[in-house]
Amino acid sequence: MNNPLVGIVMGSDSDLPVMRGAADILDEFGIPWEMIISSAHRAPEKTATYAREAAGRGLAVIIAGAGSAAHLAGVIAGHTPLPVIGVPISSGALNGVDALYATVQMPPGIPVATVAINGAKNAGILAAQIVSAGRPEVREKIIAYKQKMTRQVEEKSALLQE
Amino acid sequence: MNNPLVGIVMGSDSDLPVMRGAADILDEFGIPWEMIISSAHRAPEKTATYAREAAGRGLAVIIAGAGSAAHLAGVIAGHTPLPVIGVPISSGALNGVDALYATVQMPPGIPVATVAINGAKNAGILAAQIVSAGRPEVREKIIAYKQKMTRQVEEKSALLQE
């Protein structure tokens, strides 16, 4: 099997139903990925090691999803030169606004490419867009994917007229 | 001069003081960029044309900054297979929360890689991380940049002890 290009990290196994969306769309684009559970707070060394070794292991992008005070994506971004995509996950009383702010409001110097709350699917597409740079076949798939979405809108709109 | 790799688009010339931060950091990383003003609402065709032609013109990333109901990044993302980075800009009564939500909460299928409110500098760094894929010299500069930040923290902390 091909070496993974995208690392998907989540803070807890309870985030799996959301984060699987990233893996599914990467499969659709034919991009190899790997998935681990780690935590900026409960497993800080595992997280730091994973992030520090990612570029050397050939990963091109890291997707990190977490809820509440979602530090995972930012902490990983502190340890790697790779682009890091953050997925704020909705959980608890604040419905993901806490995770959104904790993911997107990174201070100058350490960006996290943040997608919508629970937007793991979009995180996967964004990862595909990033790795498509030197991979024309991925670029083609992205273009085809967009065309398919356009057709689906047309078809649903047509159904409405019946 | 080299062809631009990053397109920086902003909705209004009032966004320039913020968005210049993206250009400055790209200069620091030696990545050629171009900058235009366009608007999803006041110049929709210009925006669509720019976005549709970007990949063909050799751009690798588009950074789009806008305030209020910030549709610019999302609209551009609808027209291009390239990764699009959105910079929500603080303006008016809602202080940029409107721009943040309008930029980051994209529906499934069309991601926008959102950075912090007014986070144009981080948008530039993220763009550099993205284009660094096949460019080891950019990767090196990013690593050096991170090391410089670490040293600056050390120096400032040392100053505190005096």
Add this chain to the structure above:
Amino acid sequence: MNNPLVGIVMGSDSDLPVMRGAADILDEFGIPWEMIISSAHRAPEKTATYAREAAGRGLAVIIAGAGSAAHLAGVIAGHTPLPVIGVPISSGALNGVDALYATVQMPPGIPVATVAINGAKNAGILAAQIVSAGRPEVREKIIAYKQKMTRQVEEKSALLQE
């Protein structure tokens, strides 16, 4: 059948249960309408074309409903001189606050007449008020509708006394 005066556009077929409220009230006022699904992001050209041709096709008002980063109404407003009514639709973790801000906080030059979150019925009434200008029979129906609402309040209040 009469040519439609009101175009109802929604970003996804999942918005149909909400947006049908606009069509129902327009039926009650005897105002012909049409309904399509389009998307500012997944079908940007269809959206632009629809908006650009709307006035020429005899439409008087466009109602656009969308959720999340709801760009649909604003994008349509960028392409047409017609009044555009925006319906922010509640969906996902932010419960429609994202859609409200993305719809109402339009920058100067391109207004969107925004109604309440999920307020499609009010969008229909507002459309009727707008088309009633040269149509005294619609004006009469609006006045009668308001009188009926007043009577219903009276009747419900009377029931309370029993």
Add this chain to the structure above:
Amino acid sequence: MNNPLVGIVMGSDSDLPVMRGAADILDEFGIPWEMIISSAHRAPEKTATYAREAAGRGLAVIIAGAGSAAHLAGVIAGHTPLPVIGVPISSGALNGVDALYATVQMPPGIPVATVAINGAKNAGILAAQIVSAGRPEVREKIIAYKQKMTRQVEEKSALLQE
């Protein structure tokens, strides 16, 4: 002078600097307007009378601007079959979020066409779009206005390249 087509109502003379924006743009479109101060709370009868007589006096649209618990637009909408445009005005500790919610979240049956916080200029444009129905010369001016905005974007973008 022509009879006014648009009534501009504001809750306090402190709202005048914002609300003048609506009058200015209506002047630009050649649409006659009138302006009064009234208050849903301090002058409720004046407000009700104004709203009830507006249609009979030949007004086609009412624009109402108010801050804080902004009831003015909604109360006027309760008394008239005309379309009512609400302008939430930023004031006090909540920065206009209170006025936005109190203006836009109208219950079913009584819509208020809400524009952005402090968006009086857009309220004027929206009013022009509404009265343009049977007035082709206004429609033309709106189209020209949009084209001018597009040109201005082009010009500012061109300036950036110098």
Add this chain to the structure above:
Amino acid sequence: MNNPLVGIVMGSDSDLPVMRGAADILDEFGIPWEMIISSAHRAPEKTATYAREAAGRGLAVIIAGAGSAAHLAGVIAGHTPLPVIGVPISSGALNGVDALYATVQMPPGIPVATVAINGAKNAGILAAQIVSAGRPEVREKIIAYKQKMTRQVEEKSALLQE
């Protein structure tokens, strides 16, 4: 039967399950009340008439409950010298924050005594506190009620120890 001292007004019969809480506690304090449905928007004249006649009919306090853009309490307060208690009612996507802001953020000159979202019971207690001024037997009941609450806390705490 005694003449009512407290008028309970609600914007819709859907508010009855919440607003009944005010009537129940007034019964407990032996304070006669009346209850009507009216609406600042759908029945503005009924609302104005009720508010204008309330003091003359012997009412001492009005409690008004409404959801969404909750104008009812403020509009009533504009028409009466009596103290008006506002109950913001949770409904729709904003969960009552809209009703809270629209009720409490009244401009200078026209106060509304606002209680918690859905806090109709507290509105009843507050009304009792207000009418207790010249009625020592009500004052006694309020004191007894507070003592009962204290005892209940004691009892529940004691149960915890078992």
Add this chain to the structure above:
Amino acid sequence: MNNPLVGIVMGSDSDLPVMRGAADILDEFGIPWEMIISSAHRAPEKTATYAREAAGRGLAVIIAGAGSAAHLAGVIAGHTPLPVIGVPISSGALNGVDALYATVQMPPGIPVATVAINGAKNAGILAAQIVSAGRPEVREKIIAYKQKMTRQVEEKSALLQE
């Protein structure tokens, strides 16, 4: 001099510029008041004693103003059968939203009659409305005050026409 009917309590002398608004309007209505600084946290016993003795000393209403985690009004309400009016005061990073929530969201059993953020003037008017019950001369002054406000709206609106 007459015994005070209204006690005005504030958490800090920094609240005085806001809270003076309550005293000024009570002077205008000829209602005697007293003013103290106390604190639910820094002077809890003084606060409790003041609240417990208020009714016996002849006070009819207590107005309490505080910022941040504004517990003052609620704590006073726990110690007295009198109606307590709360004034949330804007201070610090949250601009008074914290004070509003901490004042208005009282649990069942202990109401606080909350006015707008920084709404001390309205707190004074509300106190006047409450003490007007057995005092027809206060009631008259409130009616006259409302009429004066209506006239002022008329006058300002007339000025606009010149």
Add this chain to the structure above:
Amino acid sequence: MNNPLVGIVMGSDSDLPVMRGAADILDEFGIPWEMIISSAHRAPEKTATYAREAAGRGLAVIIAGAGSAAHLAGVIAGHTPLPVIGVPISSGALNGVDALYATVQMPPGIPVATVAINGAKNAGILAAQIVSAGRPEVREKIIAYKQKMTRQVEEKSALLQE
């Protein structure tokens, strides 16, 4: 049995399902605790007495949990030199944001150590960290607890690979 080191106070027995989380984790660390129901508003004297006597009775920390306008932790902190941990509890329309602000935004001089909304378990861990100062066996248990969490992350991540 040992004297309790941690006092757990809650405003209502409805808070018990949340607050039990604090007791459970203290049991796990072998730290004796006691639990009472009290209320800053319904049982203010009980609350004040409990807080004033806590240090003398040998308690080292107080954990206080409450919802809505959560004054309990702050009021207790006003009466004791002990560290007080506040648990904002989610209840009602505002989902615990009111309780969070009312607990954490304490004015200078009286801190409350606030944990996440419904974060009673973390309140227990924090209490254990505080009492661990002179108790090496507790410190050891905390270290072991953290190691166990790290192992669990590893195990769950390993399961993902299968």
Add this chain to the structure above:
Amino acid sequence: MNNPLVGIVMGSDSDLPVMRGAADILDEFGIPWEMIISSAHRAPEKTATYAREAAGRGLAVIIAGAGSAAHLAGVIAGHTPLPVIGVPISSGALNGVDALYATVQMPPGIPVATVAINGAKNAGILAAQIVSAGRPEVREKIIAYKQKMTRQVEEKSALLQE
């Protein structure tokens, strides 16, 4: 000089004006402290090392202040068994709400004792309360500090009467 008992960490030297408040109050209580600048993102190893060694070096509490996506306190808490106090610092467009959520909403297992936005003084008092456990002279100073605050309230209230 005595070994420091409290470590004060801040994410940037721009946080110094706020964080100095913690040091000042610790001086007032006679508790030795040390202060460093570190960053969860720009100096992650320094941060981890500092946190891991803190307990062994004799620190009893760590105070961490940061703004925006404030991960500093949480990351430190992941590396130490000591109690960690978090100070959310107001900065940028979201005024510290982002820092508050990112600091307080920690997931189960890793608490951060959060104080008010910019509440560094209270962080210092809380640290003193925590280290006072085995230090009766600190406990005495805390009690005296509280008594002084009470007297100051009395004095300011007395001034008001003059």
